[in-house]
Amino acid sequence: EAGVTQFPSHSVIEKGQTVTLRCDPISGHDNLYWYRRVMGKEIKFLLHFVKESKQDESGMPNNRFLAERTGGTYSTLKVQPAELEDSGVYFCASSQVRVPYEQYFGPGTRLTVT
Amino acid sequence: AQKITQTQPGMFVQEKEAVTLDCTYDTSDPSYGLFWYKQPSSGEMIFLIYQGSYDQQNATEGRYSLNFQKARKSANLVISASQLGDSAMYFCAMERQRGATNKLIFGTGTLLAVQP
Numbered sequence: 001e002a003g004v005t006q007f008p009s010h011s012v013i014e015k016g017q018t019v020t021l022r023c024d025p026i027s028g029h030d031n032l033y034w035y036r037r038v039m040g041k042e043i044k045f046l047l048h049f050v051k052e053s054k055q056d057e058s059g060m061p062n063n064r065f066l067a068e069r070t071g072g073t074y075s076t077l078k079v080q081p082a083e084l085e086d087s088g089v090y091f092c093a094s095s096q097v098r099v100p101y102e103q104y105f106g107p108g109t110r111l112t113v114t
Numbered sequence: 115a116q117k118i119t120q121t122q123p124g125m126f127v128q129e130k131e132a133v134t135l136d137c138t139y140d141t142s143d144p145s146y147g148l149f150w151y152k153q154p155s156s157g158e159m160i161f162l163i164y165q166g167s168y169d170q171q172n173a174t175e176g177r178y179s180l181n182f183q184k185a186r187k188s189a190n191l192v193i194s195a196s197q198l199g200d201s202a203m204y205f206c207a208m209e210r211q212r213g214a215t216n217k218l219i220f221g222t223g224t225l226l227a228v229q230p
Contacts, residue, residue: 031216033217033218035218035220041222042118042220042221042222042223043205043207043218043220044220045217045218045219048215048216048217055215056215056217059217089157091159093159093218095216102149102161102164103149103161103218104161105151105158105159105160105161106158107156107157107158108157108158108159110157
């Protein structure tokens with residue numbers, strides 16, 4: 001069974017540009033989460049999808065971030081326009097809809113904004 | 115406020131010895147879950163062990179065990195018989211089981227180095 005995959009693994013962009021991160025969850029996992037780790041700080045929750053619906057987007061930092069999940073399958077996270085403080089590692093995780101909701105993480109996308 | 119605290123930024127342990135990684139948490143939720151994840155230098159997050167707040171016994175998974183002390187709000191990870199491959203960053207996380215959302219709240223992590 002394939003795990004959670006993320007693309008790209010690393011992205012370097014200039015301030016003001018747009019970047020789109022993609023996450024493919026484990027097949028059959030209705031829950032999909034995005035997290036971010038800024039250098040030296042803890043991993044922080046961004047948002048949670050159940051199928052194609054946003055269940056909780058309380059962690060989204062501002063309206064420069066837009067997440068979508070087309071048809072309840074893969075998800076994209078767009079940052080437009082990117083700022084220096086957006087640099088970090090963006091993790092995607094997925095889980096089944098049952099306790100204990102063990103979340104399986106992808107390898108992350110390292111975003112560097114210069 | 116919900117919070118996870120890992121007070122050990124770095125730890126050293128000799129190969130084959132046991133090591134305890136500390137984790138304390140703060141929550142007012144009656145139901146929650148506690149996780150430990152391992153992040154090797156390659157970057158992926160690997161699930162290690164889970165403890166539910168109502169579980170009566172401490173969770174164990176192979177060489178990993180979770181020392182859950184609910185009254186003290188601690189959930190320490192014990193790794194027995196350390197191996198060189200255990201060298202990694204370890205994150206403690208709490209799952210908020212509130213309504214239909216169950217986001218994880220992470221600590222800052224502990225970097226474990228296993229020495230031969």
